[in-house]
Amino acid sequence: MELAHCKLTKGVDIHPFSDGSGCVFFNTNTGETIGIELRLEQIEEALTVYFSQNTSEKFHNPLKGLIEKGFISTENQQPC
Amino acid sequence: MALQNFCLNLYPFSFNIQTNLKLVRDNLYRLYPGQVSLNSTQVTDYSLSLSKGSGFRRLIKPQARFFCDQKEPFKPLRQEQGYALLEWGMNWTIAANEMQYVIAHSAVLAKDDKAILFPAPPGSGKSTLTAYLAFKGWRLLSDEMALINPDTNIVTPFVRPICLKNRSIDLAKSWFPEGHFSSVAHNTHKGDVVHLSPPEQSWKNNKSNARIVAVVFPNYRAGKELEIYQLNKTQGFMQFAENAFNFGVNGATGFRTLTKVIENAESFEIFYSNLEEVIEFLEQDIIDHA
Structure with a gap:
């Protein structure tokens, strides 16, 4: 599964849990995992803010990790 | 004790265990009553060895050494800790090799x-x-x-077997006096250790x-x-x-x-x-x- 609008880095899997508690991201290249207690649409919304404002200052901390650790591609990224 | 070969069938894996330590032999018989056999010709998944260390040290502080398919993943331990070393070595063997699970x-x-x-x-x-x-x-x-x-x-x-440490050893012995316990491996890096079948x-x-x-x-x-x-x-x-x-x-x-x-x-x-x-x-x- 992919985020509807934002681009996951190649080799990154995402699983949104059925209880709506959040999502986990897994980077098959590094074996690293990040769990975020936000639903998929909330993550997309937050990423939209990030890519449209091009700033991480007001950014939700766990999501910041997604970018910094290379789970979300920042190359040629269009706003979600 | 002369070198002996044991076959341990522990679904889903099998082990050949070569040892010249009486302590290891006795504990294998005590803890794996229906799973261990002596001098079997069965082809096993892994070849393990738990043997006495050689050299001068054997006269002062006798050691036990663990090998898995000729590799020695751990430093030797005191001989009285030999059985615990074998159990930990089996854990390592499976964790390091069995990627189908x-x-x-x-x-x-x-x-x-x-x-x-x-x-x-x-x-x-x-x-x-x-x-x-x-x-x-x-x-x-x-x-x-x-x-x-x-x-x-x-x-x-x-x-x-279940690996019990320190205070839980006496507790388990009082709860289950009929249980089959291994000998105690004193002062390991985990403290005193006993295995319970x-x-x-x-x-x-x-x-x-x-x-x-x-x-x-x-x-x-x-x-x-x-x-x-x-x-x-x-x-x-x-x-x-x-x-x-x-x-x-x-x-x-x-x-x-x-x-x-x-x-x-x-x-x-x-x-x-x-x-x-x-x-x-x-x-x-x-x-x-x-």
Whole structure:
């Protein structure tokens, strides 16, 4: 599964849990995992803010990790 | 003692064990009564060796050395710790080589085919809880590692003795005086260590897979009344992933497997001191509803 609008880095899997508690991201290249207690649409919304404002200052901390650790591609990224 | 060859059939793996240590031989016979045979010609999955160290040291502080297929993954230990070294060496052998399973550091116990995983770091009381459940009618699948079949929520048993440490040794001996205990390995890096053979029922059913219905993270706290926290699936996954040995190595398969387990199970963190309260919770709130 992919985020509807934002681009996951190649080799990154995402699983949104059925209880709506959040999502986990897994980077098959590094074996690293990040769990975020936000639903998929909330993550997309937050990423939209990030890519449209091009700033991480007001950014939700766990999501910041997604970018910094290379789970979300920042190359040629269009706003979600 | 002269070098002897033992064959240990522990579904789903088999081991050839070569040893010249009487302590190891005696403990193998005591703890694996129906699984061990002498001088078998069977081809096994792994060749292990637990032998006396050589050189001058054997005269001063005799040592035991562990080898797996000619490799020596650990430094030698004192000879009286030789049996514990063999058990730890078997754990290492499986964790380092068996990539066809997704392996988590976890005890696994079941009622019929409904399994509960107990992933926990050392010191959490996992093995004491495991021993108690195993001798109170639960079926032990493993004290140390959960072998999860990839892309399923099914766990394969790997029945072996339960590793008890320090104060839990005397407790277990008082609870289960009829149990088959190994000799004590004193002053290891984990303290005093004893292995306890599981009851007959667990050995008899050691080829029956089980379906994972819950993941329970145990935390023993002296004097504490039972506290139960239900974890949401994201929290359950993240705690469980920390205990998965080869999750990263198995890549996408490991990830899918762990998400499948968590999606199909309830996750709890418990704090406890009274094991009877824990059993009541596991049986009434988890097993009866699964």
